Amino acid sequence: MPLLVLHNLSKRYDLTPAVKDVSVEVERGEFFGLLGPSGCGKTTTLRMIAGLEKPDSGLINFEGRDITSLVPEARGFGMVFQNYALFPHLNVFENVAFGLRARHKPKSEIAERVALALDLVQLPGYEKRNVGELSGGQQQRIAIARAIAIEPALLLFDEPLSNLDVTLREETRGELRELVGRLGLTAVYVTHDQEEAFALCDRISVMSTGSILQTGSPRELYVHPAQVSVARFLGRNNLIRAMRLSAMKSELGEFKTLAGGHILRLPVRTAELPPLNQPCVLAIRPEQVLISKEKVEGENAFAATVQEIQFAGATSRLRLDANGLIIEAFVIGLAPGVVGDSCTVTLPPERIVLLKE
Amino acid sequence: MPSLRPSPRWILLLITLVVLLYGVVYPNVDTIATSLHHDGHWSPANYLALLSQRLALEAVFTSIGVSVATVILCALVGIPLAFLFERYSFPGRNVFATLAALPLVLPPLVGTVAFIFLCGESGILARVVQRALHLQEPPWSLRGWGALLLFHTYTMYPFFYVLAGAGLRRIDAGLAEAGRSLGARPLRLLFKIVLPQLTPSLIAAGLLTFMTSMASFSAPLLFGGNVRVLTLEIFTARQRGDQPMALTETVILAAISLVALLLFQRYEGTRKFAAAAMKGAARRYRPLGTGSTRLLAFIVGVICSVGLALPVATLLLVSFARDGQWTTQTLPPAYTLANYSRILTQRSAGEVFLNSLSMSAIAALAALLWSFCVVTLSMTMKRRVSRRLLSLLVLVPWALPGTVVAVSIAEAYGEPSLLLGSFILVGTFWILPVIYFLRFMPLVVRALQASMEQIDPSLPEAAGSLGATWWQRFWRVTLPLAGPGAIAGTLLAFVIALGEYVASVLVFVPTNRPVSIAIASELRDFNLGSAAAYGVILMAMIALSMIVAARLERSASV
Numbered sequence: 001m002p003l004l005v006l007h008n009l010s011k012r013y014d015l016t017p018a019v020k021d022v023s024v025e026v027e028r029g030e031f032f033g034l035l036g037p038s039g040c041g042k043t044t045t046l047r048m049i050a051g052l053e054k055p056d057s058g059l060i061n062f063e064g065r066d067i068t069s070l071v072p073e074a075r076g077f078g079m080v081f082q083n084y085a086l087f088p089h090l091n092v093f094e095n096v097a098f099g100l101r102a103r104h105k106p107k108s109e110i111a112e113r114v115a116l117a118l119d120l121v122q123l124p125g126y127e128k129r130n131v132g133e134l135s136g137g138q139q140q141r142i143a144i145a146r147a148i149a150i151e152p153a154l155l156l157f158d159e160p161l162s163n164l165d166v167t168l169r170e171e172t173r174g175e176l177r178e179l180v181g182r183l184g185l186t187a188v189y190v191t192h193d194q195e196e197a198f199a200l201c202d203r204i205s206v207m208s209t210g211s212i213l214q215t216g217s218p219r220e221l222y223v224h225p226a227q228v229s230v231a232r233f234l235g236r237n238n239l240i241r242a243m244r245l246s247a248m249k250s251e252l253g254e255f256k257t258l259a260g261g262h263i264l265r266l267p268v269r270t271a272e273l274p275p276l277n278q279p280c281v282l283a284i285r286p287e288q289v290l291i292s293k294e295k296v297e298g299e300n301a302f303a304a305t306v307q308e309i310q311f312a313g314a315t316s317r318l319r320l321d322a323n324g325l326i327i328e329a330f331v332i333g334l335a336p337g338v339v340g341d342s343c344t345v346t347l348p349p350e351r352i353v354l355l356k357e
Numbered sequence: 358m359p360s361l362r363p364s365p366r367w368i369l370l371l372i373t374l375v376v377l378l379y380g381v382v383y384p385n386v387d388t389i390a391t392s393l394h395h396d397g398h399w400s401p402a403n404y405l406a407l408l409s410q411r412l413a414l415e416a417v418f419t420s421i422g423v424s425v426a427t428v429i430l431c432a433l434v435g436i437p438l439a440f441l442f443e444r445y446s447f448p449g450r451n452v453f454a455t456l457a458a459l460p461l462v463l464p465p466l467v468g469t470v471a472f473i474f475l476c477g478e479s480g481i482l483a484r485v486v487q488r489a490l491h492l493q494e495p496p497w498s499l500r501g502w503g504a505l506l507l508f509h510t511y512t513m514y515p516f517f518y519v520l521a522g523a524g525l526r527r528i529d530a531g532l533a534e535a536g537r538s539l540g541a542r543p544l545r546l547l548f549k550i551v552l553p554q555l556t557p558s559l560i561a562a563g564l565l566t567f568m569t570s571m572a573s574f575s576a577p578l579l580f581g582g583n584v585r586v587l588t589l590e591i592f593t594a595r596q597r598g599d600q601p602m603a604l605t606e607t608v609i610l611a612a613i614s615l616v617a618l619l620l621f622q623r624y625e626g627t628r629k630f631a632a633a634a635m636k637g638a639a640r641r642y643r644p645l646g647t648g649s650t651r652l653l654a655f656i657v658g659v660i661c662s663v664g665l666a667l668p669v670a671t672l673l674l675v676s677f678a679r680d681g682q683w684t685t686q687t688l689p690p691a692y693t694l695a696n697y698s699r700i701l702t703q704r705s706a707g708e709v710f711l712n713s714l715s716m717s718a719i720a721a722l723a724a725l726l727w728s729f730c731v732v733t734l735s736m737t738m739k740r741r742v743s744r745r746l747l748s749l750l751v752l753v754p755w756a757l758p759g760t761v762v763a764v765s766i767a768e769a770y771g772e773p774s775l776l777l778g779s780f781i782l783v784g785t786f787w788i789l790p791v792i793y794f795l796r797f798m799p800l801v802v803r804a805l806q807a808s809m810e811q812i813d814p815s816l817p818e819a820a821g822s823l824g825a826t827w828w829q830r831f832w833r834v835t836l837p838l839a840g841p842g843a844i845a846g847t848l849l850a851f852v853i854a855l856g857e858y859v860a861s862v863l864v865f866v867p868t869n870r871p872v873s874i875a876i877a878s879e880l881r882d883f884n885l886g887s888a889a890a891y892g893v894i895l896m897a898m899i900a901l902s903m904i905v906a907a908r909l910e911r912s913a914s915v
Contacts, residue, residue: 052818072821085819089837099823
């Protein structure tokens with residue numbers, strides 16, 4: 001049985017819907033991500049899990065218990081806020097001890113657990129410090145220590161790394177993942193940063209305008225985005241508008257691109273097939289596109305000219321024009337050839353994904 | 358914030374409703390109703406009578422005229438000073454910036470007295486000029502329009518200075534830089550970028566000045582001469598026992614002030630747009646370059662500083678003068694500590710301070726408790742309309758002139774009535790604390806509201822997610838964070854109540870005289886030194902409280 005179940009959660013502010021029919025299941029011990037652009041409803045969803053917002057409709061179940069209308073203080077979830085929300089009038093010790101004091105724990109236990117929590121975030125001995133004198137990264141760790149000190153049943157993160165600079169963010173990311181795993185905690189993590197979500201989460205729900213578009217492991221989402229908006233949001237993608245042709249050859253579907261009029265073949269399950277002669281969208285990642293300077297015969301191979309080359313260090317990004325069909329391709333290292341060269345582009349059938357609009 | 362809702366909300370609602378009903382709504386409605394009664398019937402006769410009396414009507418227009426002139430003069434003084442002292446750095450800047458707000462905390466009566474000693478026809482300045490030019494008569498008399506406007510400008514220009522200065526500080530320096538990069542000349546920048554952003558602040562300052570000037574009482578009383586303003590007319594109508602006329606004039610004065618309050622509330626809200634701008638270029642004080650402009654600015658700074666400090670210095674000097682000795686000399690000829698020792702040792706004199714201290718403390722503490730009720734309640738209110746109505750009702754007694762509050766409370770609680778049974782305030786100890794509370798609690802509410810709004814909403818949320826209940830969140834997070842601001846506001850209300858005169862003079866009980874009444878009566882008996890000594894002690898207490906308040910505010914902002 002999943003630990004946390006969100007069932008058709010909806011929330012509107014005045015008349016604008018913020019979250020629409022969100023359903024999610026989080027397993028025990030899972031690091032679960034809510035990923036989406038700002039304003040997509042991911043933070044509102046997290047706040048409803050924390051009890052800071054009341055859903056207009058829908059249910060929240062935790063360990064099989066309905067907690068939809070439970071006040072936040074009764075839920076026992078630790079939350080790490082985007083701005084850390086450290087109490088400015090309390091020192092580090094009192095901040096971390098706050099939740100323990102609220103539970104009226106004995107003095108000795110409080111001291112012990114605060115010290116342990118500070119150890120875990122690698123800030124031992126910081127008890128007497130004023131939170132104002134800590135750096136951003138240290139404040140962030142104290143916020144995490146405060147949340148894990150109460151031994152939370154669930155750990156909630158609201159973009160906790162977005163206020164750190166890039167190097168510190170990547171470093172903290174690794175430590176955070178390791179810490180949550182070591183303590184065996186279940187976490188729900190909100191972020192707009194795809195790379196961060198991919199690095200941290202076991203499973204991710206991609207959200208847009210209040211709804212969940214797709215839920216899956218980072219790999220699934222990247223390789224098999226179900227929708228155009230997911231494909232667009234997660235990394236670069238060549239989105240090719242095409243029309244299904246009537247002819248079916250073996251298990252490969254046959255499509256004709258609207259631009260360029262190329263024939264593309266790709267494996268499609270019969271159930272997923274779009275109606276005949278209706279425009280649909282195919283996607284292929286730029287790094288999956290093959291380029292060769294020689295003329296190549298084969299499935300989904302056609303002639304193109306190099307229109308633009310962007311040098312980006314480890315990779316080079318090419319813009320190719322195949323008779324009006326613009327294809328973006330990444331190659332490792334330096335690009336073969338120069339602008340204006342002709343070449344052959346191959347779109348490997350198993351790398352092409354058929355998307356829902 | 359639904360998470361903050363499980364609270365003893367209905368108790369707060371009850372307290373708030375009772376105080377507003379009995380303190381604000383009932384007295385004012387009762388006053389209006391009584392003003393509309395004539396010989397036991399509903400009739401507009403009182404208003405018709407007022408319209409037919411040339412003098413009363415004249416008072417209405419004089420009050421408005423004085424106030425409009427005051428607004429213009431204060432703007433002319435305050436705005437350029439704000440530009441000079443907020444934009445440029447030069448020697449003397451800091452001294453002035455510290456002194457600038459001095460007139461705001463000077464009790465009006467004490468300020469008036471100091472002004473008389475300094476600029477009055479037998480004051481120090483007049484004597485200096487008379488000696489220097491060998492005149493037979495004093496060179497001027499401190500009477501009438503000129504004197505009134507001079508005093509008003511001195512005491513009320515800080516509204517413009519402070520608000521325009523705050524507005525200037527908020528304006529993103531990057532906007533001016535953007536304007537310049539687009540080719541705008543300085544004058545164009547001023548009119549197209551700076552002033553439009555400053556307008557809400559300036560309108561708010563103008564309305565504040567207008568309301569304060571409409572309420573001004575001590576100055577017209579002591580050197581208004583034959584300038585008849587409404588506050589004075591209400592006072593004299595009450596003195597001669599013409600109750601209907603006093604009430605009718607009170608209603609008119611209240612109506613004018615309330616219109617100003619409604620406008621003020623409207624513009625106050627729009628003041629925030631400058632602050633909402635993105636983080637921009639750092640604002641710097643521009644050092645004044647050339648020697649001559651630096652010198653000019655320095656001279657302006659010195660003159661302003663001296664001008665600000667002179668009345669207070671005069672008061673201090675006169676407080677050491679032997680009563681009855683200072684007659685025709687430029688400066689008091691004989692100095693003594695007798696005035697202070699008399700006040701500090703004589704029982705009746707010491708009692709006056711005890712009266713003021715205890716009544717102000719009661720009012721301020723009540724205001725502190727009450728402000729927590731109101732602010733907590735308003736934070737749980739969902740609907741904007743009800744929040745606005747609450748804040749408007751809270752502000753009403755602050756916007757109404759002290760004269761109006763005193764008259765309406767005296768009217769409402771002067772005799773047994775159906776609503777209140779035999780509950781009577783007039784003639785008891787409690788009438789002044791109640792009036793002080795009503796008049797100055799809006800200051801505490803506003804201060805608390807401001808510091809509550811500064812609390813990051815995620816802090817109580819974080820406390821909630823860590824398992825703290827409503828009370829734990831209030832005691833351990835909200836109170837420690839909002840407390841210093843609230844106490845600073847309470848101290849401000851306390852010091853203003855300490856020197857309160859306008860309302861006190863209308864309803865004080867002889868056995869319970871506040872300091873201001875003692876000052877006025879010493880002045881009437883020409884005990885100038887004693888009057889000044891009372892004033893100096895009062896100012897010392899005020900200064901002490903202000904220093905404590907400033908400390909608290911600073912510690913809160915860390």
